[in-house]
Amino acid sequence: MGKAHGFTGSALNRLQALYRATGIRQRYSVISDYQQADSRKWNFYPNSEQLEPFPTTSHRADLYRKNAARLSVRATQEALQQTHLVASDFTHLITVSCTGMYAPGLDIDLVHELGLNTSIQRSCINFMGCYAAFTAIKLGDQICKANENAKVLIVATELCTIHFQKSGDDDNLLANAIFGDGSAALVMSSQRADSLQPTVLSPEAFLNDIYPEGADEMAWGIGNFGFEMKLSAYVPTLIEKGIGHLVTRLLASTSNQRIDHYALHPGGKKILEVIEKALGIEKHADWAGRKVLAEYGNMSSPTILFVLKMLWESLDSNHKDHRVLALAFGPGLTMESMLLRLV
Missing domain, CATH: 3.40.47.10 (Thiolase/Chalcone synthase)
Incomplete structure (x- = not known):
């Protein structure tokens, strides 16, 4: 990635520090490694200075x-x-x-x-x-x-x-x-x-809301050289301000306000940390989100399904009627919440 960005010296050191801070050990791509790709088979990002000609x-x-x-x-x-x-x-x-x-x-x-x-x-x-x-x-x-x-x-x-x-x-x-x-x-x-499975997850309640003050902090647009992400470092702060109120409203819509398990979309390590703080839960309560982040990174829409699957596979019939709180976020700034029950 340092080569792809053309970084050397202190700029490369800062990039390495950023990657260490993500909490991500590995991610997956349909593209082979930029430097190890067989150019006869994989010639997507050219193995050249500044990756030129850059793919349209x-x-x-x-x-x-x-x-x-x-x-x-x-x-x-x-x-x-x-x-x-x-x-x-x-x-x-x-x-x-x-x-x-x-x-x-x-x-x-x-x-x-x-x-x-x-x-x-x-x-x-x-x-x-x-x-x-x-x-x-x-x-x-x-x-x-x-x-x-x-x-x-x-x-x-x-x-x-x-x-x-x-x-x-x-x-x-x-x-x-x-x-x-x-x-x-x-x-x-x-x-x-x-289902062949002894347990399944049943949706119980949903609630979403839009926080327009974050509209410019997370966006996704189409450019001439691929889709372009706007992702501000201010996003975790906005999520921390709104997530507690959203969860309170979600729980108020149900007769049972107990939460036994958490499935949080790992938009980034900082996002998980501020949600844990806002909800008053420890890191181990968010183990599935943290594990998916470490093993896969943020895959956008499938990510919460990875988290739910990992959590669901850890449960059995002894957890009957346990309730799972799932949360995710995106452009808008949109916040989504969902309660599921193990049946």
Whole structure:
């Protein structure tokens, strides 16, 4: 990354300090390492001074199209292994992504590659950022409550690393240090028998709000050389100011205000720290978010699903009726909250 930015001396030292401070040990990318890539196979960011010619948005969109469906299919196949369902059982498909778009899109590619019914009802949630999986779950919950025979497949896939920006301003340095690629799939049904698992998570309550004073602190736009991230260091402060009130309002909407487990979107190490402080919880209560951050970084929309899966796999029937508080954040500044119950 130092070479990619053209950093040497004190600038390189500061970059190394930033990476050490993230709490991230590794991340994943559809692109091979810039310096180790076989240029005959991987020639995305040229192994040249200043990475010139720098890939255009069109070039990056092609890479997204080639890889997004492949990862989405793999995630879906792994999710299906935990159910009694086959691809043709699904009545609804919801795709989530903010790092690429094309038409016919990812949803139609998945219909063909997974063997879904061509008449499946499709919805696409695009460009909402890190909290978008909450929007998808809320939509899936509404569908299942309206139709007891509904089988909903949600797929969230992001290729954040294809939008690397080489300029050395603070926003780009921070984004390049924390974001990675990932895909997650989720099955929703009102029929408990559809799952092979002894326990499942049931949505109980949702609440979101917008804090407009943070609108300029987190943004995601389309530039000539990829999508460009605006990510201010002030974001954790804004989240800390609003998250306690949001959670209080969420709990007030339910008859049971107990929280047993936490699934926090690891937007960054500082964000996790301020949420823990605002909610009065210790680091170990947020172990799943911290572990996902360390092992995967911030993958935008799939990240909270990684956290929920890791937490869910640690629970069993002895935790019946335990409640999970999930939180995520994104452009707006949008804050999302959700309560789930283990059944």
